[in-house]
Amino acid sequence: xxxxxxxxxxxxxxxxxxxxxxxxxxxxxxxxxxxxxxxxxxxxxxxxxxxxxxxxxxxxxxxxxxxxxxxxxxxxxxxxxxxxxxxxxxxxxxxxxxxxxxxxxxxxxxxxxxxxxxxxxxxxxxxxxxxxxxxxxxxxxxxxxxxxxxxxxxxxxxxxxxxxxxxxxxxxxxxxxxxxxxxxxxxxxxxxxxxxxxxxxxxxxxxxxxxxxxxxxxxxxxxxxxxxxxxxxxxxxxxxxxxxxxxxxxxxxxxxxxxxxxxxxxxxxxxxxxxxxxxxxxxxxxxxxxxxxxxxxxxxxxxxxxxxxxxxxxxxxxxxxxxxxxxxxxx
Amino acid sequence: xxxxxxxxxxxxxxxxxxxxxxxxxxxxxxxxxxxxxxxxxxxxxxxxxxxxxxxxxxxxxxxxxxxxxxxxxxxxxxxxxxxxxxxxxxxxxxxxxxxxxxxxxxxxxxxxxxxxxxxxxxxxxxxxxxxxxxxxxxxxxxxxxxxxxxxxxxxxxxxxxxxxxxxxxxxxxxxxxx
Numbered sequence: 436x437x438x439x440x441x442x443x444x445x446x447x448x449x450x451x452x453x454x455x456x457x458x459x460x461x462x463x464x465x466x467x468x469x470x471x472x473x474x475x476x477x478x479x480x481x482x483x484x485x486x487x488x489x490x491x492x493x494x495x496x497x498x499x500x501x502x503x504x505x506x507x508x509x510x511x512x513x514x515x516x517x518x519x520x521x522x523x524x525x526x527x528x529x530x531x532x533x534x535x536x537x538x539x540x541x542x543x544x545x546x547x548x549x550x551x552x553x554x555x556x557x558x559x560x561x562x563x564x565x566x567x568x569x570x571x572x573x574x575x576x577x578x579x580x581x582x583x584x585x586x587x588x589x590x591x592x593x594x595x596x597x598x599x600x601x602x603x604x605x606x607x608x609x610x611x612x613x614x615x616x617x618x619x620x621x622x623x624x625x626x627x628x629x630x631x632x633x634x635x636x637x638x639x640x641x642x643x644x645x646x647x648x649x650x651x652x653x654x655x656x657x658x659x660x661x662x663x664x665x666x667x668x669x670x671x672x673x674x675x676x677x678x679x680x681x682x683x684x685x686x687x688x689x690x691x692x693x694x695x696x697x698x699x700x701x702x703x704x705x706x707x708x709x710x711x712x713x714x715x716x717x718x719x720x721x722x723x724x725x726x727x728x729x730x731x732x733x734x735x736x737x738x739x740x741x742x743x744x745x746x747x748x749x750x751x752x753x754x755x756x757x758x759x760x761x762x763x764x765x766x
Numbered sequence: 767x768x769x770x771x772x773x774x775x776x777x778x779x780x781x782x783x784x785x786x787x788x789x790x791x792x793x794x795x796x797x798x799x800x801x802x803x804x805x806x807x808x809x810x811x812x813x814x815x816x817x818x819x820x821x822x823x824x825x826x827x828x829x830x831x832x833x834x835x836x837x838x839x840x841x842x843x844x845x846x847x848x849x850x851x852x853x854x855x856x857x858x859x860x861x862x863x864x865x866x867x868x869x870x871x872x873x874x875x876x877x878x879x880x881x882x883x884x885x886x887x888x889x890x891x892x893x894x895x896x897x898x899x900x901x902x903x904x905x906x907x908x909x910x911x912x913x914x915x916x917x918x919x920x921x922x923x924x925x926x927x928x929x930x931x932x933x934x935x936x937x938x939x940x941x942x943x944x
Contacts (some may be wrong), residue, residue, distance in 0.1 A: 569866035575889030586891035
C-alpha cells in the first residue's frame with residue numbers, strides 16, 4: 436500500500452572500537468577512527484562510490500548543506516578532526532568521530548526501513564571483517580550513552596501529518612508512541628514546534644529487541660498514522676471542502692507569486708500545498724515537493740545560487756527556488 | 767514518593783516530559799516504567815490509534831519522555847574505570863561513558879538502570895561477524911551432541927564415537943580461534 440504521508444526512512448547504527456575511548460575530542464581518537472574505518476572499507480573492497488570528507492577540509496557552507504540534507508549530524512560538522520565516508524547520491528554515510536566512533540546511516544524514500552537497514556548492515560559487515568567493534572554478550576553493541584546499547588540502532592520515519600496536526604492530535608500521538616517505546620516529535624523548529632507539520636517517529640529502546648522487531652514496530656506506527664491521516668483527509672474533503680480548498684489554493688497563490696519567502700512562512704505554505712497535492716487538488720505530485728524543505732534551506736540556496744546570500748537575499752532566492760521547482764513539476 | 771501512574775508502588779524513575787512547551791517530571795515505579803516499554807512488543811498500536819479517529823477531542827499536548835534514573839539521595843559510589851580514568855560520578859553528570867571498559871567497571875551500577883529501562887536487559891539483535899562464527903560453531907556442536915545422544919540411545923556406538931570425535935574437533939577449532 437502507498438503511504439503518501441511518509442517522506443523518508445532512516446536507519447542509523449552506532450558502533451565503537453573496543454580499544455579506544457569514546458570521546459572523539461581526546462587527542463588522536465577521531466583520527467584513529469577515520470584512518471581505521473577508511474582502511475577497513477578499502478580492504479573489504481566495498482569502498483567504491485564512497486568519498487572521504489574530513490570536516491576540516493570542507494567549507495562551512497558545504498558542511499551546513501550536508502547537515503541540512505541529514506547526511507551528517509550537527510555534532511560531526513562541529514568537530515574538525517571528524518570525517519564522513521559518503522555516498523551522497525545513495526544517501527549512505529559513515530560518520531567517524533561522532534558521539535560514537537561510527538554512525539552508519541542510510542536514508543531511503545518512502546516507507547522502506549528494511550531497505551535502509553540492509554544498506555547499513557552491508558557496510559557494517561564489510562567493516563567487521565577487518566575491525567572489532569565493542570560488543571558484550573548481554574548488552575550487545577557498547578555505546579557512549581548506555582541508553583543506546585544493544586542494537587545501537589535508531590530507525591526513524593519522517594512524516595508529513597497536516598491533518599493530525601490540524602486536529603491537534605499530535606499530542607495524543609506522542610503519548611501513544613511513548614507507550615509503545617517510540618518517540619514522535621516535530622522535526623523542524625525549536626522546542627515543540629513542528630514546522631511544515633513534519634514529524635519524526637523513531638524507536639527509543641535499543642536493548643532487548645531485535646532489529647527486525649524494532650523496524651516492524653516503527654513501520655506499524657507509520658502505517659497507522661498514514662491511514663489515520665488518509666481518513667482525516669477524506670473527511671475534510673467531504674465535510675469542509677470549500678475551507679480545505681481555500682487554504683490550499685491560497686498557499687499555491689502565495690508560493691507562486693511571492694518575491695520574498697521567509698523560511699517559517701515557507702514551511703506552513705508548503706504543508707498546505709503538499710496536502711493539496713496528495714488530495715489531487717493542485718497539478719503537481721506530492722513526491723515532486725518532498726525535496727523542497729531541504730532545497731530551500733540557507734546553505735542549499737547559497738550552493739544553488741553560488742553566492743554568499745544573507746538576509747532578504749535568501750528570502751528572495753527561496754521564493755525563486757520554490758517557483759522553479761513547482762513549475763518544473765507541473766503536469 | 768509513590769508512582770504517579772499506579773499510585774501504589776514507590777517511584778524510582780523521574781521521566782521528563784515536554785507538555786506544551788513546559789517540562790513536566792512524572793515519577794514512575796519500575797513496574798509502570800517497564801509496562802510503558804513492554805507495550806512495544808505487543809504491537810497494539812492499531813487499536814489505540816483508531817481511538818484517535820473516533821475521539822477527536824482536545825490533544826493531550828506533546829510528550830517527549832527522556833528516561834533518566836532518579837538521582838538517589840545517597841552518595842554515588844567512588845569507582846574509577848581503570849582503562850580510561852572516567853569516574854562513576856563523571857558518568858552520572860554527563861550521561862556518557864568514557865570507554866567500552868566502563869561497562870565492566872560500572873557493571874553493577876548500570877545493571878538495574880538498563881534492566882528497568884529496557885524490560886529484560888539481554889541483547890537480542892545482531893552480533894559481530896566473529897561472534898556469528900562462534901554462534902554457528904556452537905549450534906553445530908549442539909546438533910552433533912543431539913545426534914550422538916540419539917546414536918547412544920539406539921546403541922549405535924560406532925556412529926556415536928564418530929560424532930564424539932567431530933565434537934572434539936570442533937571444540938579444538940573454536941579454542942584455536944579464541
